[in-house]
Amino acid sequence: MPELPDVQVYKETLDATALHRRIEDVDVDADGMLYDVTALALVRRLKGEELAESRRHGKHLFVRVGEDNGWLRLHFGMTGELDAWEKNEESAGDENVALRLDFDDGSHLAYRITRKFGEIGWVDDVDAFIEERELGPDPLDSGFGLREFRKVLEGRRGMIKTTLMTQEILAGLGNVYVDEILFQVGLHPEAATDELEDDTVKEIHRAMNRVIKAAVKARVDADEMPASFLLPHRTGDQHCPKCGQKLKRKAVGGRPTYFCPEDQQRER
DNA sequence: CGGGCCTCCTGGTAGC
DNA sequence: TGCTACCAGGAGGCCC
Numbered sequence: 001m002p003e004l005p006d007v008q009v010y011k012e013t014l015d016a017t018a019l020h021r022r023i024e025d026v027d028v029d030a031d032g033m034l035y036d037v038t039a040l041a042l043v044r045r046l047k048g049e050e051l052a053e054s055r056r057h058g059k060h061l062f063v064r065v066g067e068d069n070g071w072l073r074l075h076f077g078m079t080g081e082l083d084a085w086e087k088n089e090e091s092a093g094d095e096n097v098a099l100r101l102d103f104d105d106g107s108h109l110a111y112r113i114t115r116k117f118g119e120i121g122w123v124d125d126v127d128a129f130i131e132e133r134e135l136g137p138d139p140l141d142s143g144f145g146l147r148e149f150r151k152v153l154e155g156r157r158g159m160i161k162t163t164l165m166t167q168e169i170l171a172g173l174g175n176v177y178v179d180e181i182l183f184q185v186g187l188h189p190e191a192a193t194d195e196l197e198d199d200t201v202k203e204i205h206r207a208m209n210r211v212i213k214a215a216v217k218a219r220v221d222a223d224e225m226p227a228s229f230l231l232p233h234r235t236g237d238q239h240c241p242k243c244g245q246k247l248k249r250k251a252v253g254g255r256p257t258y259f260c261p262e263d264q265q266r267e268r
Numbered sequence: 269c270g271g272g273c274c275t276c277c278t279g280g281t282a283g284c
Numbered sequence: 285t286g287c288t289a290c291c292a293g294g295a296g297g298c299c300c
Contacts, residue, residue, distance in 0.1 A: 003293065032276085059294080078294050079278085096278090115277045117294055158270055167295080176293045234293090254272065256292075 002059060002076035004139065004172030005215035010074075010082035011056045012216075014063065014109065017084040019051050021103035028120075030098040033113070035073070035121030042122065045069055046101065055126055057138050058171025062126045070124045074099075077117030084109045135171040139208055149205045153193055160196065160204075161189035162253040173208070175255045176231060177215065181207045182264065183230040189252045189259055191267045200268060234258050 002010075026046045028039040037045070049066040056062070061082075062071040074082070083092050087106025094100075099111040099120055111120065123129040136152055137144050152170055156163045163169055164178045173181070182189050184207040187200065196204075211229075218224035222232040228241050238247045240260035248261045 006293085075294085077277090078292065113277095114279065115292080115294090117277065156269090162270080165294095174293055179293095251272095253270095254274095255294095 002078070002080055003174035003177050004056075004059060005177065005212055006220050007056055007059050007061050007076065007172075008140070008212075008216050009220050010076070011054050011061055013082060013084055014051070014054055014061070017086070017107065018101070018103070018109045019053065021050060021105055021107065023047055023049055023051070023101050024104040025102040027097065027100040027102075030120050031116075033098060033116055033118050033120050035119050037120075037122035042072075042099075042120070045122070046072070051101075057126070057130055058135055058167055059174070060129075060135075060171075062123065062129075070122055071126055073119065073121035073123050073129065074111060075119035075121075076111075077113060077115065077119070079115045080111060080113040080118040082109070082111055130171075134168045136167060136169045138171050139173070139212060146202060146205050149208075150198075150201055153196075153201060156193040158193055159190045159253060160187060160193050161255075161257060163193040164204075165253065165255070172212075175257075176234065177211060179234070179258050180211050180229060180231050183259060184211065185266075186263050187266050188264050189257050195268050197268050200266075230258065230260075 023046050026043045028042050030039065046065060049069060052064040052066065054061060054063045059075060061074045064071050085091050085108055091108065091110065096112045096114050097110050098113050098118065101109045137148060153163065156169065161178055161182060164173050164181070165175065181204060185200065185203045214225055225231055230241065233239060233241055233247065239245065240247055240263060243260065243262045245260060245262045247258045250257050
């Protein structure tokens with residue numbers, strides 16, 4: 001699930017509920033998901049500290065711990081989620097909790113994940129990490145406009161779906177939201193990136209911003225998204241919200257891809 | 269560089 | 285009802 005919009009919602013949740021509270025206790029159960037830090041070191045670095053601020057880049061969420069102790073890094077894989085609850089609230093469950101912070105005001109923050117493809121890491125320098133990972137720019141970065149979008153697509157010879165999903169090219173989009181963007185533009189997911197017309201690139205860029213914003217606004221709840229979106233129809237009726245035709249499902253770049261055979265014939 | 273395939277892990281579900 | 289096979293919103297590695 002967790003693509004850019006999901007992680008953005010997690011960030012907003014964290015910012016609204018977990019900053020500037022003293023961490024009283026830490027529970028780590030993250031075998032195989034720890035990067036550049038051991039469970040023991042993680043507890044030591046978090047306990048007694050406060051979360052000072054957060055940053056998101058693509059699908060990664062970074063949380064600065066204390067004054068200059070470094071950043072906790074969370075990547076949610078396919079099934080990770082971040083959940084916060086106050087003292088008088090119920091937790092959504094304690095299954096699959098890989099990391100839980102208990103604050104001294106009785107509130108909690110938990111990272112849950114079932115298929116353990118996520119990452120819990122520690123970085124001293126967020127920008128250095130982004131560079132090491134060779135992550136592309138984030139679509140929501142200030143300064144990332146149409147000009148920059150054209151630039152990252154330059155010289156890419158693959159299929160547009162694959163291009164947009166490659167984190168080294170553009171950081172944040174995944175399988176579902178790329179399908180949504182291409183649907184809104186009426187473009188075939190296998191269209192060749194290097195053959196797209198300038199206007200098409202412009203449309204993709206616009207749709208990308210529109211889709212991300214709408215998804216975040218809907219708190220990534222498909223039921224809260226515009227009825228014209230493809231997303232709510234991936235599961236369930238699987239019919240095109242525009243023309244009513246049965247959606248086509250096909251592996252593109254190895255990922256299950258939903259698109260409308262009627263409305264997404266455009267190749268350029 | 270790009271495409272296709274495999275693998276990591278685990279739970280849900282379609283289909284028998 | 286019970287079991288199995290397959291699949292899934294990520295990503296890295298390998299081979300061609």
